Amino acid sequence: MSEPTRVLLDESRIPRNWYNIIPDLPSPPPPPLHPATLQPVGPDDLAPLFPMELIGQEVSEERFVPIPESVLDVYRLWRPTPLIRARRLEKSLGTPARIYYKYEGGSPSGSHKPNTAVPQAYYNAAQGVRRLTTETGAGQWGSALAFACAQYGLACEVWMVRASYDQKPYRRSLMKVYGATVHASPSAVTRSGSRILADDPACTGSLGIAISEAVEVAGQHGDTRYALGSVLNHVLMHQTVIGEEALEQLAAFGETPDLIIGCTGGGSNFAGLVFPFLREKLAGRMEPVLRAVEPTACPSFTRGTYAYDFGDTAGFTPLLKMHTLGHEFVPDPIHAGGLRYHGMSPLLSHIYELGMIEAVARNQTECFEAGLRFARTEGVLPAPEPTHALAETIAEALRCADTGEEKVILTAVCGHGHFDLPAYERHLSGQLDDFALPQQRIDEALARLPAV
């Protein structure tokens, strides 16, 4: 037991601040625009949807934002999370690379999402809000917010995409266990849902529709606000607790990273992992390559364009300057539900344009294969989303096996796959598809970008 396998930190080492990367960038990201006026949106535009503290964090110029004691107190239920050296995976690959993974699957809802759900619930409760609404696809975000609302006595109302509502009953039940109300979306309880159901009673829904329903209800009630699980600056900032801990833990291993790999959907897992390391890189203290991995079925970084677009399908949100496949782009039904988003965090898109991060895309079946290899060596079954980062990590480690390079690779397993076993079962029986994405589908969606 000479060299450690797992580095844990005492709860006194939970970060006391979130890290806001914007002041450290050479230029700030372009602002969101009001779709009618094409002027930057202000706090008043957002106040019906978000509490003032979060609106302030969205545009904060402070490098470090203190984490409230009450939030730290909830974080202590599962944070700090472990950083683990994947010795068994390394051995199975015969690689001289040293692979480390930050494991976020030990949280109450089984993913990294509570890192932001808890402060979002806290700031809403502190402002006197009584209820939060949100949308969820596969359910990772919905179950995290339901847990957080239970901690602060808030009601929680979730619109879950009908297809997932029917196919993923476990996540739906978990939200109800935490006391949330779960609607299949489209639902008859909103005007936008009712309108869609009138046209198509069998509609299986989409994230765009579910956002519309959650936003509609939040906007109608003074005691209700809306919560988003990724994309926005404050959400990414809350997730930096992952990277801050990993920075300290990797140092405890005596390592400096050469390459950091994370999966990206809306961007919160990737940003949470890499922003603290990017800070160190900008300060000249280390030089890691930072690489985002997205699914080939939804390649906003690698095949999208950088333009102003709507955050939702229906076009209700402000216009966001981001890497996008077009707000009308509907990704094929890959099982990594958390990566099926047409756009990308505006902040990460800006950083990508600045040349500070790389991006690659991976196919669904090679990702599930990586997940299987990881489970059989490291024990933990990863959710489909982080298998994208693992597929890239394994490919890189195999390159090192060829070259002999002792590369230090850091990645994150942002959630466990115990809710995703039907997808693994389908992979094992050879039923998964890689969904070749014709350029024409992207071109068609991009042709319908809003004129800015």
Add this chain to the structure above:
Amino acid sequence: MSEPTRVLLDESRIPRNWYNIIPDLPSPPPPPLHPATLQPVGPDDLAPLFPMELIGQEVSEERFVPIPESVLDVYRLWRPTPLIRARRLEKSLGTPARIYYKYEGGSPSGSHKPNTAVPQAYYNAAQGVRRLTTETGAGQWGSALAFACAQYGLACEVWMVRASYDQKPYRRSLMKVYGATVHASPSAVTRSGSRILADDPACTGSLGIAISEAVEVAGQHGDTRYALGSVLNHVLMHQTVIGEEALEQLAAFGETPDLIIGCTGGGSNFAGLVFPFLREKLAGRMEPVLRAVEPTACPSFTRGTYAYDFGDTAGFTPLLKMHTLGHEFVPDPIHAGGLRYHGMSPLLSHIYELGMIEAVARNQTECFEAGLRFARTEGVLPAPEPTHALAETIAEALRCADTGEEKVILTAVCGHGHFDLPAYERHLSGQLDDFALPQQRIDEALARLPAV
């Protein structure tokens, strides 16, 4: 952050020995008997089923058995596990009691079962065994053994009770993810299964039938052995890593336990938690009350008898002196599948007869209610089995709220409930039953105990 919520231990603090309580008892437990001769079974009788190291551990008189380096190396993937003070649960109960729980749900398969699955796979592999067979009900044990076999390159073949095979596809898939072969039991691949299917092609199976199938296959092949997930002495001993760590962690909190509460099915979780504390109690260093909690639907301690009985329904195993409801007793279908066993570990039964532990029984619905309360306060959703310990813990904490007693209570959440959400869903919709158990059913089963 003055008083800690969670005490973690560095991996150097993983126990280096398992604790064997037998030498510390005033008398050893009565031996297993061969059903034909009624003589104590010897190593030769067991050699077709178990490797010699485990047979030796079953009858060991050493107080401490060193944990092999290779096993420690796998334990390091998730051990030491955290000990957490349930501050939020305490607050919701308004109790002056201080409640601590050892959390075993962070293991690769989500329960405490890998603590023994890993050494069992290791000793078999070290002896040149190529394949392990086992039975599983809900699947906690089967998935733990599948994980352990993947670590040591062993084939793993699991007979899963047909009813669970059909109703709990997630656990079945998890076993396959780890590379195991899973048969619905009764199966056509064994003689005992085929015989039953010939009589009743729609038979939904039982643990007793599944044991028969796994034992039959192990007995037929020189390179194959059988593995059991609870009941036996060596299994309980492997689980003492739970209690050894908790002993150190509770001391780090500055606490001495007044009451330790654990759920019991076959007894491995309870024994693993309490044996190290019982050692300390026997040495006069502390005086905790040790209380087992079983389901009212399967009350082997509180309504069973202490007698020699078969470990399986069909009567293939040696005769074990234990608390039993009779090997033909079929428990009602409560969702705590891990507690649906007609008997009780012979070692725990002996210790109960010595007056060293208490036992109580709890109804299914109050247990699920306790699970809900725990999830909404502490975040972690417990599996149905440990909700029995939590229901008793909550009742005790409420008594303390009345009396003002600052009792220190230790319990264990031996697994997470992410695989058990359909059961919680049924509870939430009021569909769960408490299954009153008429004395006549027990009397009838006890009337068919083997004559010894």
